[in-house]
Amino acid sequence: MIDKFIPLISGIISLIFAFFVLARYIKRKGTYLLIWGIGTVFYGIGGLCEAYYGFFGWNPLVFRLWYLFGAILVAAWLGQGTVFLLARRKWAVALLVLLILGSLYGAFKVFNANLDPSKVVVATHTGSELSGKVITSPGVRILTPFFNLYGTVTMVGGAIYSAFIFWRKRVLLHRTIGNILIAVGAILPAFGGFFSRLQIPGALYFGEFLGILLLFTGFLRATTPMKNEATAVVVAAAD
Amino acid sequence: MEITILVTKNITKHEGQQANSRRKYPEIYEKMVPLALGLITLVVAALIIITVGIALGLWANPGH
Numbered sequence: 629m630i631d632k633f634i635p636l637i638s639g640i641i642s643l644i645f646a647f648f649v650l651a652r653y654i655k656r657k658g659t660y661l662l663i664w665g666i667g668t669v670f671y672g673i674g675g676l677c678e679a680y681y682g683f684f685g686w687n688p689l690v691f692r693l694w695y696l697f698g699a700i701l702v703a704a705w706l707g708q709g710t711v712f713l714l715a716r717r718k719w720a721v722a723l724l725v726l727l728i729l730g731s732l733y734g735a736f737k738v739f740n741a742n743l744d745p746s747k748v749v750v751a752t753h754t755g756s757e758l759s760g761k762v763i764t765s766p767g768v769r770i771l772t773p774f775f776n777l778y779g780t781v782t783m784v785g786g787a788i789y790s791a792f793i794f795w796r797k798r799v800l801l802h803r804t805i806g807n808i809l810i811a812v813g814a815i816l817p818a819f820g821g822f823f824s825r826l827q828i829p830g831a832l833y834f835g836e837f838l839g840i841l842l843l844f845t846g847f848l849r850a851t852t853p854m855k856n857e858a859t860a861v862v863v864a865a866a867d
Numbered sequence: 868m869e870i871t872i873l874v875t876k877n878i879t880k881h882e883g884q885q886a887n888s889r890r891k892y893p894e895i896y897e898k899m900v901p902l903a904l905g906l907i908t909l910v911v912a913a914l915i916i917i918t919v920g921i922a923l924g925l926w927a928n929p930g931h
Contacts, residue, residue, distance in 0.1 A: 815907070
């Protein structure tokens with residue numbers, strides 16, 4: 629059940645989230661929305677590939693798609709959206725060019741990698757989770773930490789920074805809350821992967837599921853002012 | 868000292884109107900927001916250290 633329906637639900641939620649983000653992009657423009665939309669589509673692809681494996685078993689194409697989009701690219705592309713939101717445009721564009729080149733290189737390496745499906749059973753902790761240990765060619769799995777590090781620093785760092793700025797000024801409470809939810813949501817898949825390696829069943833898929841839930845909730849919270857949102861203004865009269 | 872609490876719908880309209888004003892979020896957020904930001908920062912720092920360690924080969928990458 630865990631290896632089938634949890635990633636399936638994650639994938640569906642991701643694509644619904646992508647719809648909301650891209651709809652907002654069409655309405656309001658903003659490159660950051662487009663990049664986030666692409667990132668959430670990648671999240672959905674990863675989840676649906678995991679679900680496919682759970683329902684139908686091994687497929688090399690599905691594995692390669694999962695590894696490329698779900699393991700390598702998703703964090704970096706979500707983070708790149710945040711870079712467009714917060715950084716100067718010329719730097720954001722330069723980093724996007726690097727990310728595109730890196731993504732193309734990653735795709736080349738993943739689709740040319742040798743795979744050993746028997747390592748899926750060995751590597752997984754529930755008997756059902758996909759794992760990069762299937763890849764036996766060198767120079768592929770080493771890409772993942774770099775992309776994930778970039779994504780973590782930009783997306784989580786950007787969300788924390790934004791929340792801090794709003795909190796410091798005590799304004800736009802809904803955005804403070806939304807950014808905190810986004811930061812936590814972006815971290816959860818990493819926790820899921822960590823606990824998965826400790827052989828806790830379903831940890832990876834639950835981490836991804838809770839992650840996309842919080843990301844989506846955070847996005848909705850940040851873009852929806854609270855009813856009668858107010859900060860209490862304390863006025864101290866002089867003695 | 869007299870303290871008056873005013874709740875406004877749009878705080879930015881009142882910026883600058885009160886020379887000694889000090890904004891606050893509702894109390895629960897005043898406590899939880901800095902705590903959450905601090906915890907998240909610590910977690911991110913730990914994740915970065917672990918990721919860099921794996922990339923440098925300081926310890927094995929058991930996963931992806």
